[in-house]
Amino acid sequence: MSEIHGAVGSYVANALDPDERREFEKHLAVCPTCSREVAEFSETAAELSSLVQAPPPPMLRSAVLSSIQQVRPLPPLPEDGPEAEPRRAAGMARTEPDGSSAPVDELALRRQRRTARVLSLAVAAAMVVALAMGGWVVNLVQQRQTQAAEAALETQLLSAPDAKVYASKMPDGTPVSFVVSKSMSKAMFVGADMPDPGGDQLYKLWMVPPGAGAQPVGDNTFSGGGSRKVWMQSGIADAAGLAVSVEKDANTPQPTTTPVVVPI
Amino acid sequence: MNMNISAGFGSGDTPRAGHRTTQLPSQTGQPPPSRGRDAEAEHLIDLITRASRGHEDAFAELYDLTSARIYGLIVRVLRSAEHSAEVTQEVYVEIWRQSARYDSSKGSVLAWMTTMAHRRAVDRVRSVTSETARDEKYALRTVDRDVDQVWDGVEQTLDVERVRKGMGSLTAIQREALTLAYFGGYTQSQVAQLLKLPLGTVKTRIRDGLIGLRDALGVEA
Numbered sequence: 001m002s003e004i005h006g007a008v009g010s011y012v013a014n015a016l017d018p019d020e021r022r023e024f025e026k027h028l029a030v031c032p033t034c035s036r037e038v039a040e041f042s043e044t045a046a047e048l049s050s051l052v053q054a055p056p057p058p059m060l061r062s063a064v065l066s067s068i069q070q071v072r073p074l075p076p077l078p079e080d081g082p083e084a085e086p087r088r089a090a091g092m093a094r095t096e097p098d099g100s101s102a103p104v105d106e107l108a109l110r111r112q113r114r115t116a117r118v119l120s121l122a123v124a125a126a127m128v129v130a131l132a133m134g135g136w137v138v139n140l141v142q143q144r145q146t147q148a149a150e151a152a153l154e155t156q157l158l159s160a161p162d163a164k165v166y167a168s169k170m171p172d173g174t175p176v177s178f179v180v181s182k183s184m185s186k187a188m189f190v191g192a193d194m195p196d197p198g199g200d201q202l203y204k205l206w207m208v209p210p211g212a213g214a215q216p217v218g219d220n221t222f223s224g225g226g227s228r229k230v231w232m233q234s235g236i237a238d239a240a241g242l243a244v245s246v247e248k249d250a251n252t253p254q255p256t257t258t259p260v261v262v263p264i
Numbered sequence: 265m266n267m268n269i270s271a272g273f274g275s276g277d278t279p280r281a282g283h284r285t286t287q288l289p290s291q292t293g294q295p296p297p298s299r300g301r302d303a304e305a306e307h308l309i310d311l312i313t314r315a316s317r318g319h320e321d322a323f324a325e326l327y328d329l330t331s332a333r334i335y336g337l338i339v340r341v342l343r344s345a346e347h348s349a350e351v352t353q354e355v356y357v358e359i360w361r362q363s364a365r366y367d368s369s370k371g372s373v374l375a376w377m378t379t380m381a382h383r384r385a386v387d388r389v390r391s392v393t394s395e396t397a398r399d400e401k402y403a404l405r406t407v408d409r410d411v412d413q414v415w416d417g418v419e420q421t422l423d424v425e426r427v428r429k430g431m432g433s434l435t436a437i438q439r440e441a442l443t444l445a446y447f448g449g450y451t452q453s454q455v456a457q458l459l460k461l462p463l464g465t466v467k468t469r470i471r472d473g474l475i476g477l478r479d480a481l482g483v484e485a
Contacts (some may be wrong), residue, residue, distance in 0.1 A: 006464075009471030010452040012379075014386040015445035017453065039371050044478040046378040047430075048446060049333040050423045056335035060349050065324055067353065068360040073316050076364040 008034050012041040070154070153186075153231070160184050166262040170194075170244070178232075178242045180264050185237035187264075189230040189244060196224035197246045204250065205232055206259060208241035214255055217242075221250045239264060301423075304329075308373035309366075316363035323360055330374065331356075334381045341385035341449045351388050355381045382446070389449040430480035434473050441466050442473035 004027045010016050011024050028034050157163060160181035167177045174194060180187040189205055197203060202221045206214035217232045217239075232242065245259035308329065314322035334355060339348040359377055366376050431439055437459070444455045456466040 003464075006467050006471060007452075009442075009474045010445065010467055012474065013442065013445040013470055014383050015450065015452040015455065015470065017451050020452075039375075040478055041474045042371055042375040042379050044474050044481060045382070045446060046372065046375040047423075047427050047477075047481055049337040049374075049378050050427050051431075052336040052340040052447065053332040053424075054336035054339050056331050056352060057345075057349055060335070060352060061324075061327060061331070064327060064353055064356045065320065067357050068320060068323060071357055071361050073318060073363050074361055074365060076316070 005031065005034055008037045009041060012038055012045055072158075154188065154229075157181050157184060157186055157188060164264075166242070166264060168260050168262050170260055171258070176244060176260065178262055178264070180236060180242070182237050182264070185234065187232040187236045187239075187242055189228065189232065189242075191228040191244075194222075194224040194226065194228050199248070201246050201248050202250055203228075204245055204247045204252070204255070205230060206243040206245065206255060207232065207235055207239045208243055208261060209235075209238060210240040214243050214259060214261075216253065221247070236264075305372050305374070309368050312359075312363050312366050312373050315360060316366070323363075326359075326373075327356060330377060333374070334377060337378065337381055338385045340447050341382065341389060347388060347392070348385075351384050352381070355384050358384075386449045426481060427477075430477045433480045434476045437461075438469045438473035438476060441469035442477075445470050 004024060007016060007020065007024050011021065011028075016024060028038065157179060160183055162183050163179060163181045165177050165179050167175065169175050170191075172195065174191065176189065176191045176194075178187050178189055191203075194203065202223055205217055205220040205222075207217035208214050215235075217235060220230070220232070222228055222230050236242075241261050241263045243255065243259035243261040245255040245257050247256060249256070308326065311322045311326040311329070315326060331352070335348060335352045338351050338355070339345065342348045342351065355377075358380060362380075366373060370376075434442070440459065441455055441461075444450050444458060445452060448455075450458065452466050452470065453463055455470070456463045459466065461469075
């Protein structure tokens with residue numbers, strides 16, 4: 001038994017550090033014995049969960065069922081694909097084919113929000129849900145009331161081949177994101193739990209053309225106090241950046257406070 | 265859990281017959297696996313398959329049948345109700361999203377789901393831990409109690425009893441290494457530090473623990 005083979009138990013128990021894991025997965029791809037053992041141990045480990053059963057909070061059920069309404073199940077993997085990822089084959093569905101990480105969670109977001117980051121489309125759907133929820137207690141009513149047409153458009157945006165999510169944060173730390181498809185020339189602003197900016201102020205969205213100042217875009221003002229999704233439906237194809245700022249005057253032609261800008 | 269029964273499930277467009285024809289091929293020298301467990305496993309495959317076609321009611325039932333295990337596991341690893349609810353929700357949304365990619369020839373639905381949940385919980389533990397270094401002394405002090413808590417105070421169902429017996433068949437060190445790694449969310453290197461054992465030994469104990477448990481449970485992959 002090679003030494004690497006001995007790590008199979010730790011692999012299933014998720015007890016490898018990232019380097020060890022990568023090394024083991026390389027081995028796993030070419031070792032049928034280990035693949036088999038991973039499959040068997042995964043069944044064994046699943047049985048361990050019977051020892052620690054605990055009823056989840058009742059709210060969680062409705063939160064889960066509400067959030068899946070906005071997520072489209074992925075199509076099956078192509079059959080007999082020789083590239084079928086070994087990890088998924090072993091029941092370890094987690095990373096996406098492009099190797100990006102699984103949907104970013106709130107904590108990760110908080111860590112990363114200093115710099116706007118591009119995330120792959122693969123994580124977009126789950127992220128929009130996570131963002132719109134701002135935690136696990138969803139604004140259920142709001143989610144249910146999402147217009148069907150809007151939901152369809154949202155799906156369209158998220159399935160655009162060039163769709164990207166740019167995450168950033170407001171000066172007060174509130175995480176915000178822009179989901180952008182240049183091919184559709186559309187973008188959606190997503191803010192989890194946007195606080196009321198106070199004093200009759202509003203949030204206003206902007207488009208930044210290349211080499212020019214910010215311009216208002218679309219139906220572009222909204223108030224705080226909850227999760228917000230706002231469409232930006234024109235001129236996105238040519239934009240160099242998108243921005244959001246806090247404004248007193250909804251009709252101001254330029255931002256009067258420092259906007260949060262994400263280059264796109 | 266005999267996966268052969270369900271391997272051909274892919275064509276499950278036809279409505280289920282009133283009773284199931286899950287005749288097991290006779291297995292010489294082995295007691296037949298319990299019918300109830302097989303039927304349960306098969307039912308979960310049915311639910312995930314329907315969920316993959318967008319049936320939210322099937323997914324709701326899947327949630328009802330599995331959430332105590334999934335949430336329980338996540339709580340056990342994370343020890344934070346707030347984080348656990350959040351991670352559990354993420355896991356179920358991911359299960360819904362990936363539902364068409366579940367392949368019954370590769371293992372049970374429960375193993376597939378548990379793997380995802382455990383991985384997510386451990387990722388969260390490590391991302392939190394990297395910011396607020398975990399108190400290893402606390403961990404050490406509570407190792408024994410942890411193991412006991414896993415043993416005692418759990419619901420006395422047949423299933424639980426089986427697994428408890430399986431864990432009981434391991435050596436103390438195998439059990440401890442496996443418990444710290446799987447329920448504690450520690451890396452094998454951390455387990456080695458906690459138990460003051462060489463890494464190679466810990467690695468072997470974790471694997472041996474799983475082998476022992478697998479054999480005791482008679483799990484078929």
